[in-house]
Amino acid sequence: xxxxxxxxxxxxxxxxxxxxxxxxxxxxxxxxxxxxxxxxxxxxxxxxxxxxxxxxxxxxxxxxxxxxxxxxxxxxxxxxxxxxxxxxxxxxxxxxxxxxxxxxxxxxxxxxxxxxxxxxxxxxxxxxxxxxxxxxxxxxxxxxxxxxxxxxxxxxxxxxxxxxxxxxxxxxxxxxxxxxxxxxxxxxxxxxxxxxxxxxxxxxxxxxxxxxxxxxxxxxxxxxxxxxxxxxxxxxxxxxxxxxxxxxxxxxxxxxxxxxxxxxxxxxxxxxxxx
Amino acid sequence: xxxxxxxxxxxxxxxxxxxxxxxxxxxxxxxxxxxxxxxxxxxxxxxxxxxxxxxxxxxxxxxxxxxxxxxxxxxxxxxxxxxxxxxxxxxxxxxxxxxxxxxxxxxxxxxxxxxxxxxxxxxxxxxxxxxxxxxxxxxxxxxxxxxxxxxxxxxxxxxxxxxxxxxxxxxxxxxxxxxxxxxxxxxxxxxxxxxxxxxxxxxxxxxxxxxxxxxxxxxxxxxxxxxxxxxxxxxxxxxxxxxxxxxxxxxxxxxxxxxxxxxxxxxxxxxxxx
Ligand SMILES: Nc1ncnc2c1ncn2[C@@H]1O[C@H](COP(=O)(O)OP(=O)(O)O)[C@@H](O)[C@H]1O
Ligand SMILES: [Mg+2]
Numbered sequence: 001x002x003x004x005x006x007x008x009x010x011x012x013x014x015x016x017x018x019x020x021x022x023x024x025x026x027x028x029x030x031x032x033x034x035x036x037x038x039x040x041x042x043x044x045x046x047x048x049x050x051x052x053x054x055x056x057x058x059x060x061x062x063x064x065x066x067x068x069x070x071x072x073x074x075x076x077x078x079x080x081x082x083x084x085x086x087x088x089x090x091x092x093x094x095x096x097x098x099x100x101x102x103x104x105x106x107x108x109x110x111x112x113x114x115x116x117x118x119x120x121x122x123x124x125x126x127x128x129x130x131x132x133x134x135x136x137x138x139x140x141x142x143x144x145x146x147x148x149x150x151x152x153x154x155x156x157x158x159x160x161x162x163x164x165x166x167x168x169x170x171x172x173x174x175x176x177x178x179x180x181x182x183x184x185x186x187x188x189x190x191x192x193x194x195x196x197x198x199x200x201x202x203x204x205x206x207x208x209x210x211x212x213x214x215x216x217x218x219x220x221x222x223x224x225x226x227x228x229x230x231x232x233x234x235x236x237x238x239x240x241x242x243x244x245x246x247x248x249x250x251x252x253x254x255x256x257x258x259x260x261x262x263x264x265x266x267x268x269x270x271x272x273x274x275x
Numbered sequence: 276x277x278x279x280x281x282x283x284x285x286x287x288x289x290x291x292x293x294x295x296x297x298x299x300x301x302x303x304x305x306x307x308x309x310x311x312x313x314x315x316x317x318x319x320x321x322x323x324x325x326x327x328x329x330x331x332x333x334x335x336x337x338x339x340x341x342x343x344x345x346x347x348x349x350x351x352x353x354x355x356x357x358x359x360x361x362x363x364x365x366x367x368x369x370x371x372x373x374x375x376x377x378x379x380x381x382x383x384x385x386x387x388x389x390x391x392x393x394x395x396x397x398x399x400x401x402x403x404x405x406x407x408x409x410x411x412x413x414x415x416x417x418x419x420x421x422x423x424x425x426x427x428x429x430x431x432x433x434x435x436x437x438x439x440x441x442x443x444x445x446x447x448x449x450x451x452x453x454x455x456x457x458x459x460x461x462x463x464x465x466x467x468x469x470x471x472x473x474x475x476x477x478x479x480x481x482x483x484x485x486x487x488x489x490x491x492x493x494x495x496x497x498x499x500x501x502x503x504x505x506x507x508x509x510x511x512x513x514x515x516x517x518x519x520x521x522x523x524x525x526x527x528x529x530x531x532x533x534x535x536x537x538x539x540x541x542x543x544x545x546x547x548x549x
Binding site: 053055080081085089091093095101105110117135153 | 508
């Protein structure tokens, strides 16, 4: 369980120009959840994510990962063993010169024995569908495949929680689809807890729970369905609204009433049939 | 314009040739020995000897001479530029002068010495290319670390130094790609990078370096974050690649190379070719 208590964070607190990035964030995330985080650029999503694996530590408040406080320097590696991170740009996350050796990088850092490492690497390669490419130099792969390599690298570390910081935003549309698919597959297995930052509403819809951030605060924290029924708030935060709730709200204005919890195309079609 | 496709320096090519199999520690030592040797030669016959040796190594490593040669294409203008400067500004015993205009003198000796330097540089390029084509980055760094690890006793940060090297190399392909992208962007805006004489082109190209450095810096910062997130904390406590024992192949290749170079050296000496 991840527990965040009244977290404040300021970049360069000592300077003339301190940047407040998080204000009074409290949150807990249970094991096996698939939580999505949305919010405008600069709303503090990345800053929050970086607190979860102790890249940043709170200015005020606390972050506990399975009870381990990230503030404590001695706990740093215990925290990172539990929380893996996949960043936006796969180009800047691949360290080694073949796919296989890059996936081994994390487990090697943990000092696990060789046999176990090879096992884990095989398993992650299989899960990400990279068997064909394991001996390729990463720079020869498409950007979508590169992102799968970085995901495999985190999986091989055996982390319990994985944070994805807009992992599909640099990818082409095919890459987006494929990478999100493998993440959904991970979720089905329920072995890892997924915290997924995105600005794509189709992706948000697949999560169990959505957190909306604005100006360093959490403004909404609910199921995606409920969140998307609050169109006014979403629009006021200039966030995209998924197409179906958008259409429904327009129809509602013209007197055709469609319940606000209708989100998917299928539900929408069924609802229209009943009118 | 096809920079990326032609750059091979620093790239690894999967394979299981004899050269691939030599222990990277031995390969590093041999690479250093060979480079030192090359910088010591002073005769064309020496170059020929090394050239033959390199051809043998290329054969043994299953790479192709032309493939490696093609890798020089992107830097050809720079090489030519240096060569021309060297010939023009050669200062030394003038000897026979072919052409003179103001302070520019072109002498036979100047041409000879400059071409010679260039050939040596190309030999060094070849041997290092073969090294990187046949040595995977991670085993290279592992080997480097093992070689300089004893220095850690005197508080020399060997692991960290090695890692800096890795990052530098890891970025060769990415930066080449980036440079190509920047060049294309400039061309799309009407810049004419291919036109003009060598000097003009060099100046035009140097304008691309600043954005390239900014992006390299940003990338390096990201890479460090990614590495730390994956629990990288220096060499301590890290599982190494299978700690290979040195094999007969390693000893043989070591002895062969050292023998070859000693013999070459002695022969040349004996016949006063050096
Ligand atoms: N390295 C940094 N130094 C100073 N300010 C930063 C830094 N990174 C982010 N910020 C500021 O913190 C705020 C939150 O940024 P960030 O967490 O990156 O938001 P998001 O990921 O939602 O776009 C922004 O106002 C941003 O300008
Ligand atoms: Mg961000």
